[in-house]
Amino acid sequence: xxxxxxxxxxxxxxxxxxxxxxxxxxxxxxxxxxxxxxxxxxxxxxxxxxxxxxxxxxxxxxxxxxxxxxxxxxxxxxxxxxxxxxxxxxxxxxxxxxxxxxxxxxxxxxxxxxxxxxxxxxxxxxxxxxxxxxxxxxxxxxxxxxxxxxxxxxxxxxxxxxxxxxxxxxxxxxxxxxxxxxxxxxxxxxxxxxxxxxxxxxxxxxxxxxxxxxxxxxxxxxxxxxxxxxxxxxxxxxxxxxxxxxxxxxxxxxxxxxxxxxxxxxxxxxxxxxxxxxxxxxxxxxxxxxxxxxxxxxxxxxxxxxxxxxxxxxxxxxxxxxxxxxxxxxxxxxxxxxxxxxxxxxxxxxxxxxxxxxxxxxxxxxxxxxxxxxxxxxxxxxxxxxxxxxxxxxxxxxxxxxxxxxxx
Amino acid sequence: xxxxxxxxxxxxxxxxxxxxxxxxxxxxxxxxxxxxxxxxxxxxxxxxxxxxxxxxxxxxxxxxxxxxxxxxxxxxxxxxxxxxxxxxxxxxxxxxxxxxxxxxxxxxxxxxxxxxxxxxxxxxxxxxxxxxxxxxxxxxxxxxxxxxxxxxxxxxxxxxxxxxxxxxxxxxxxxxxxxxxxxxxxxxxxxxxxxxxxxxxxxxxxxxxxxxxxxxxxxxxxxxxxxxxxxxxxxxxxxxxxxxxxxxxxxxxxxxxxxxxxxxxxxxxxxxxxxxxxxxxxxxxxxxxxxxxxxxxxxxxxxxxxxxxxxxxxxxxxxxxxxxxxxxxxxxxxxxxxxxxxxxxxxxxxxxxxxxxxxxxxxxxxxxxxxxxxxxxxxxxxxxxxxxxxxxxxxxxxxxxxxxxxxx
Numbered sequence: 001x002x003x004x005x006x007x008x009x010x011x012x013x014x015x016x017x018x019x020x021x022x023x024x025x026x027x028x029x030x031x032x033x034x035x036x037x038x039x040x041x042x043x044x045x046x047x048x049x050x051x052x053x054x055x056x057x058x059x060x061x062x063x064x065x066x067x068x069x070x071x072x073x074x075x076x077x078x079x080x081x082x083x084x085x086x087x088x089x090x091x092x093x094x095x096x097x098x099x100x101x102x103x104x105x106x107x108x109x110x111x112x113x114x115x116x117x118x119x120x121x122x123x124x125x126x127x128x129x130x131x132x133x134x135x136x137x138x139x140x141x142x143x144x145x146x147x148x149x150x151x152x153x154x155x156x157x158x159x160x161x162x163x164x165x166x167x168x169x170x171x172x173x174x175x176x177x178x179x180x181x182x183x184x185x186x187x188x189x190x191x192x193x194x195x196x197x198x199x200x201x202x203x204x205x206x207x208x209x210x211x212x213x214x215x216x217x218x219x220x221x222x223x224x225x226x227x228x229x230x231x232x233x234x235x236x237x238x239x240x241x242x243x244x245x246x247x248x249x250x251x252x253x254x255x256x257x258x259x260x261x262x263x264x265x266x267x268x269x270x271x272x273x274x275x276x277x278x279x280x281x282x283x284x285x286x287x288x289x290x291x292x293x294x295x296x297x298x299x300x301x302x303x304x305x306x307x308x309x310x311x312x313x314x315x316x317x318x319x320x321x322x323x324x325x326x327x328x329x330x331x332x333x334x335x336x337x338x339x340x341x342x343x344x345x346x347x348x349x350x351x352x353x354x355x356x357x358x359x360x361x362x363x364x365x366x367x368x369x370x371x372x373x374x375x376x377x378x379x380x381x382x383x384x385x386x387x388x389x390x391x392x393x394x395x396x397x398x399x400x401x402x403x404x405x406x407x408x
Numbered sequence: 409x410x411x412x413x414x415x416x417x418x419x420x421x422x423x424x425x426x427x428x429x430x431x432x433x434x435x436x437x438x439x440x441x442x443x444x445x446x447x448x449x450x451x452x453x454x455x456x457x458x459x460x461x462x463x464x465x466x467x468x469x470x471x472x473x474x475x476x477x478x479x480x481x482x483x484x485x486x487x488x489x490x491x492x493x494x495x496x497x498x499x500x501x502x503x504x505x506x507x508x509x510x511x512x513x514x515x516x517x518x519x520x521x522x523x524x525x526x527x528x529x530x531x532x533x534x535x536x537x538x539x540x541x542x543x544x545x546x547x548x549x550x551x552x553x554x555x556x557x558x559x560x561x562x563x564x565x566x567x568x569x570x571x572x573x574x575x576x577x578x579x580x581x582x583x584x585x586x587x588x589x590x591x592x593x594x595x596x597x598x599x600x601x602x603x604x605x606x607x608x609x610x611x612x613x614x615x616x617x618x619x620x621x622x623x624x625x626x627x628x629x630x631x632x633x634x635x636x637x638x639x640x641x642x643x644x645x646x647x648x649x650x651x652x653x654x655x656x657x658x659x660x661x662x663x664x665x666x667x668x669x670x671x672x673x674x675x676x677x678x679x680x681x682x683x684x685x686x687x688x689x690x691x692x693x694x695x696x697x698x699x700x701x702x703x704x705x706x707x708x709x710x711x712x713x714x715x716x717x718x719x720x721x722x723x724x725x726x727x728x729x730x731x732x733x734x735x736x737x738x739x740x741x742x743x744x745x746x747x748x749x750x751x752x753x754x755x756x757x758x759x760x761x762x763x764x765x766x767x768x769x770x771x772x773x774x775x776x777x778x779x780x781x782x783x784x785x786x787x788x789x790x791x792x793x794x795x796x797x798x799x800x801x802x803x804x805x806x807x808x809x810x811x812x813x814x815x816x
Contacts, residue, residue, distance in 0.1 A: 001616030003528030113697030120411030208409030289521030
């Protein structure tokens with residue numbers, strides 16, 4: 001008889017965003033006239049940059065004629081896009097990467113979810129807490145999690161990030177083989193300085209650990225001392241894989257494009273201690289279980305790096321970051337304790353009056369008709385916190401803060 | 409220290425199509441003027457149907473304005489596309505599926521590669537031989553293959569398909585938990601009749617096995633008694649997952665779209681024998697490790713089902729099948745034994761004069777300047793066979809057969 005991967009059966013049934021949808025829908029059922037403003041899920045609202053639109057129209061036209069038709073492309077992505085990535089995202093910051101180290105994909109969610117394919121089941125895993133659920137769930141599926149007790153998986157090391165430590169995770173007391181870091185952070189909107197990130201690179205080198213570095217929100221960094229790439233830190237090429245995304249940078253949430261950097265120097269070990277480079281393994285994984293990113297999408301992504309594309313992307317980011325400022329100031333003016341929103345499009349607030357995350361969710365929905373995301377949905381250390389996103393439309397963001405002014 | 413998935417280290421280094429590329433490039437290096445015709449890799453050459461082009465332009469324009477912008481879509485695909493699939497690919501053939509049973513994706517390669525995520529490592533695997541390499545390689549990566557000896561993996565059951573059995577695989581002597589079937593077949597271009605496919609469904613029911621049915625070439629079926637979907641066979645809903653693709657149907661090799669059907673009745677077992685439905689598990693896998701298919705791509709795929717799209721797709725398929733006829737007849741006229749090419753865009757020929765697949769590859773390249781694919785690259789039973797594809801341009805197909813006329 002055919003067998004199931006029993007690790008899947010360990011995953012708890014309900015998922016954060018479906019529970020939110022359920023509560024909103026229940027409330028709407030009882031109050032059909034309620035004008036609800038959604039600042040919950042991390043989807044963008046601004047349209048794609050015109051430069052990307054033009055490039056995608058051209059690419060669609062190429063697919064219309066046999067003289068210019070493009071069928072299967074390289075699984076790793078087209079050279080022109082990889083070259084643009086290398087030059088703008090890395091060389092411009094003094095980081096020298098080889099084209100063979102960049103793998104274009106259909107997004108950072110796929111890549112952070114699939115990267116575990118090339119890693120052994122015996123690895124111990126560390127995550128900052130609260131955390132993007134994909135890092136944990138994909139490890140549960142792969143059998144690396146142990147069992148779930150009181151909201152924590154027994155074989156996963158949780159590194160609390162709360163106001164108490166300024167959202168800077170302490171190095172783990174018990175060593176971990178793989179550590180996921182996401183900076184600028186989802187959900188807290190906070191960052192690490194170069195000095196702080198260097199501690200992690202040094203830790204990984206000292207412990208032969210692997211850092212999976214998710215920099216999907218890199219474009220939102222506004223402060224000087226915040227690294228845009230982990231490869232700004234000396235030694236990171238030996239111990240870190242970096243994930244990037246066009247979703248939040250250029251509005252590609254529905255277009256689907258991201259990329260993953262696997263430097264040739266990154267190695268892990270066999271059970272007998274031999275070093276194995278990961279770059280050829282990820283290449284083999286992608287060539288076997290992925291067939292490349294849509295040509296049209298890649299042309300759109302390439303246009304992000306054109307002078308016009310860069311200007312347009314900056315305008316969109318400025319728009320969202322003005323939303324972030326409006327949220328931060330609006331919330332503070334009525335006494336909320338607010339974090340993030342300076343180098344990231346997320347606002348992380350402390351729930352008032354000792355409310356739990358879900359209690360505050362209900363209060364905000366029922367009294368203010370605003371939907372956000374309960375912090376505890378991202379992990380145990382998210383309890384007592386709440387996430388709002390700056391990705392909404394300006395008008396809605398302003399209206400939400402007008403309503404918040406009535407909070408007490 | 410971080411550990412590697414050691415199963416990856418078992419995979420032999422060189423890959424079929426890179427070895428082909430290497431030999432072609434070496435030959436071109438020595439004979440720079442050789443006019444080489446490529447009938448090897450299964451990529452298409454006809455442009456996309458105009459209906460798809462129009463739909464994709466419209467979708468690109470929707471992404472250009474905040475009023476119509478689409479960000480994250482459902483991981484399972486948009487309802488409009490799923491409805492079109494249900495109606496045209498299934499209801500029209502008397503098969504009733506639920507929308508929740510269809511999962512739109514970026515292609516059948518991803519899905520056939522990733523489906524193993526939800527299946528236990530202990531499963532034994534059967535494949536027809538020769539076979540599409542992804543089925544085997546993805547199982548090697550997952551630790552289900554055992555070791556490689558003389559071109560065969562010790563824990564994989566190979567079911568030979570050769571001229572001797574009319575390319576109809578015998579049921580395995582030793583039972584298997586999971587069986588991959590691809591019909592119309594890549595690489596042999598042959599099919600199973602309803603009666604023959606029913607034997608497999610009955611086998612799966614009797615043995616509690618799971619059939620992974622790849623129907624990527626379904627659109628090329630021309631004969632009456634060949635099933636288009638495994639769900640035409642009674643009982644298949646309990647034992648089969650079906651994979652479909654827009655790549656070969658509508659030229660989407662570079663646009664990337666396919667879908668997978670996981671009926672709610674398909675179950676596998678836990679180690680203790682309890683039945684578990686696979687549909688919610690695949691849903692969870694896709695929601696965690698995939699973020700939906702490009703909106704633009706999905707609009708293109710939907711247009712395949714419009715009346716205009718259907719007419720245009722039929723024209724393209726007729727074009728390729730005329731190529732197939734030209735190849736079949738051209739090869740036969742000089743004495744080749746030829747299979748396939750009637751319900752599939754692949755021609756499978758027996759190598760002449762006792763040549764091995766690779767010897768014939770070299771002969772064909774050196775004497776005729778034609779590139780095809782050595783059968784042994786698809787598995788041990790492919791030795792002594794050779795694949796040509798009907799996806800080339802008409803002119804090249806005709807020129808190739810003019811050259812073949814000089815074979816002796």
